[in-house]
Amino acid sequence: MTQAGKTTPKLEEVEQGCVLYNLDPIIMKYHYEVDYIHSYAQDSPFFAGLSKGQLMGSKCTKCGSTFATPRSHCMNCGEPTEWMDLPLEAKVHTYTTCYFGGEEFLAETPFTLILVEWPGVDTFFLSRLIGVAPEDVYIGMPVKAKFRRLSQFKPTDVYFVTE
Amino acid sequence: MKPVYMVAGGITKFSKASPKKDFRYMVKEAFDAAMADVPNLTLDQIDGSITSYFSDHFTRQLMAGIMVHDYLGLTPKPSKRIESGGATGGMCLQSAWEAIASGRMDVCLAVGFETMSHVNTWKGNEFIALASDTNFDYPVGGFYTGYYAMMVKRHMHEFGTTVEQLAAVSVKNHKNALHNPYAQFPAELTIADVLNSEMVADPLKRLDICVMSDGAASAILCSEEMAFKLTDKPILLSGVGTGTDAMRLSDRPSREVILLPHENPEDYKDLKYPGVHSFRGGRAAAKQAYKMANIQNPLEELDFVELHDAFTSSEIQTYEDLGLCKYGDGGKFIESGAANLDGKVPVNPSGGLLACGHPVGATGLMQAVFSFWQLQGSIAQHFGGDDTLQLKNAKRGLIHSHAGTGTYITATVMERGF
Numbered sequence A: 001m002t003q004a005g006k007t008t009p010k011l012e013e014v015e016q017g018c019v020l021y022n023l024d025p026i027i028m029k030y031h032y033e034v035d036y037i038h039s040y041a042q043d044s045p046f047f048a049g050l051s052k053g054q055l056m057g058s059k060c061t062k063c064g065s066t067f068a069t070p071r072s073h074c075m076n077c078g079e080p081t082e083w084m085d086l087p088l089e090a091k092v093h094t095y096t097t098c099y100f101g102g103e104e105f106l107a108e109t110p111f112t113l114i115l116v117e118w119p120g121v122d123t124f125f126l127s128r129l130i131g132v133a134p135e136d137v138y139i140g141m142p143v144k145a146k147f148r149r150l151s152q153f154k155p156t157d158v159y160f161v162t163e
Numbered sequence B: 001m002k003p004v005y006m007v008a009g010g011i012t013k014f015s016k017a018s019p020k021k022d023f024r025y026m027v028k029e030a031f032d033a034a035m036a037d038v039p040n041l042t043l044d045q046i047d048g049s050i051t052s053y054f055s056d057h058f059t060r061q062l063m064a065g066i067m068v069h070d071y072l073g074l075t076p077k078p079s080k081r082i083e084s085g086g087a088t089g090g091m092c093l094q095s096a097w098e099a100i101a102s103g104r105m106d107v108c109l110a111v112g113f114e115t116m117s118h119v120n121t122w123k124g125n126e127f128i129a130l131a132s133d134t135n136f137d138y139p140v141g142g143f144y145t146g147y148y149a150m151m152v153k154r155h156m157h158e159f160g161t162t163v164e165q166l167a168a169v170s171v172k173n174h175k176n177a178l179h180n181p182y183a184q185f186p187a188e189l190t191i192a193d194v195l196n197s198e199m200v201a202d203p204l205k206r207l208d209i210c211v212m213s214d215g216a217a218s219a220i221l222c223s224e225e226m227a228f229k230l231t232d233k234p235i236l237l238s239g240v241g242t243g244t245d246a247m248r249l250s251d252r253p254s255r256e257v258i259l260l261p262h263e264n265p266e267d268y269k270d271l272k273y274p275g276v277h278s279f280r281g282g283r284a285a286a287k288q289a290y291k292m293a294n295i296q297n298p299l300e301e302l303d304f305v306e307l308h309d310a311f312t313s314s315e316i317q318t319y320e321d322l323g324l325c326k327y328g329d330g331g332k333f334i335e336s337g338a339a340n341l342d343g344k345v346p347v348n349p350s351g352g353l354l355a356c357g358h359p360v361g362a363t364g365l366m367q368a369v370f371s372f373w374q375l376q377g378s379i380a381q382h383f384g385g386d387d388t389l390q391l392k393n394a395k396r397g398l399i400h401s402h403a404g405t406g407t408y409i410t411a412t413v414m415e416r417g418f
């Protein structure tokens, strides 16, 4: 608006609207999204290993405790661990088939989760079991690790199958 | 340590969504409800607050704790926010207990809330799953029901627990809630209803799992002197215990069973513990709380328990962790009727999380409020005149709050202080 040569400052009118669900109270959609820069830091060798068809756990340099998921320090005595190769053959410690899930994995349902156990290893490893009907999975079932050819540097680069 | 009493509590009715009230308003409602029961208490006598909510993702607002404290008119007094996953509410209560026990405060307000309705259920599941290890667990199919399903599969394998026993927990808790006006999901169910509900993660079905909620709860804790000035029916928090376990379910090496006073090592000769079938943190929490409250045998010395039944399986596993029965006997315990409203030790007489809802940061405080009313004998007064859930002569109870796969667990013994 011009008045005696002066301009009243004014916010620009924009064409984007908002997604409104309700007016009383006002309920609207609020989009939020972020790219996050994540470092695997000391666990990086595990993920590098997966890309080379290698499954690695941790072994305590002092007390000898063994962990099926990497821990760079021992949870029993606090000393540093070293990497150790886990055998590719293992057994199902427990399992479930998920028919629902978080949004990110909904498209993949149903999928079967297993905790993998190895004799002589003190803890387990969470993974997916592929190619087995839910009703055919059982505790103690022998399984074998397989690796994606195209690594995504995620724990799902390894998965388990039966022979 | 100074004795710590609860003098009042308040809850909002938990609901699927509460678009007319934001988290500050909901907390205010729960706070006002508590204040209404102690008319002699003024705002300026409150020395500070502990606030609790679980997820910044659900609020889309960091530092929501100070917004609550501010909204209640408590600035510039001390306050802090507590977060410990599903155990957030229970931990908040214990943090307020610490403030009084240490003598730092004479009156401390514990308030908690969660507003989970702002995203759809699938996104909500994803937000919750971010409370599992994001390097190794979440990307494999992050889903808490899946993790608990694996735990109970192993419980069934070790001890012969059945899906009918799981379903019986759901039937009991939903039924109790028929008489709780605060409950989000009261229902008259049969075992068959539960077994026929949709499979979510084998063996857990829709009716084995609590729902997401919006809600708030509050508890006012006091020193002995203040407590008896404010009410003639204060409730003593006579024992607190807190236990933990490894973040990753897969990461819990076998050790000896932590024994309670009434147990023997021979009871568990060949048991690998905790495996993934038991929550060692729950046992650790119970042991500390019993010691402080001088409880030798919880089954004989507790009149009721309000425990964290986010899944029917967790209730059965928790009977064992709390020593209400031996490890492995949880399934038989529900079957025996001991946990029923008229049983030896009623468990979740309120309806629990399964039927009341689970607005995470409020849940542990909700349990404190229900137990408080139970011990005061004021259930009918707070439940619109319905005294069905009032346990006759309840003198001592235990509340139990639990975070994802048993990472943080609190156990708090409450008893009549009058």
Ligand SMILES: [Zn+2]
Residues within 6 Å of the ligand: A060, A061, A062, A063, A064, A065, A074, A075, A076, A077, A078, A079
């Ligand atoms: Zn070690």
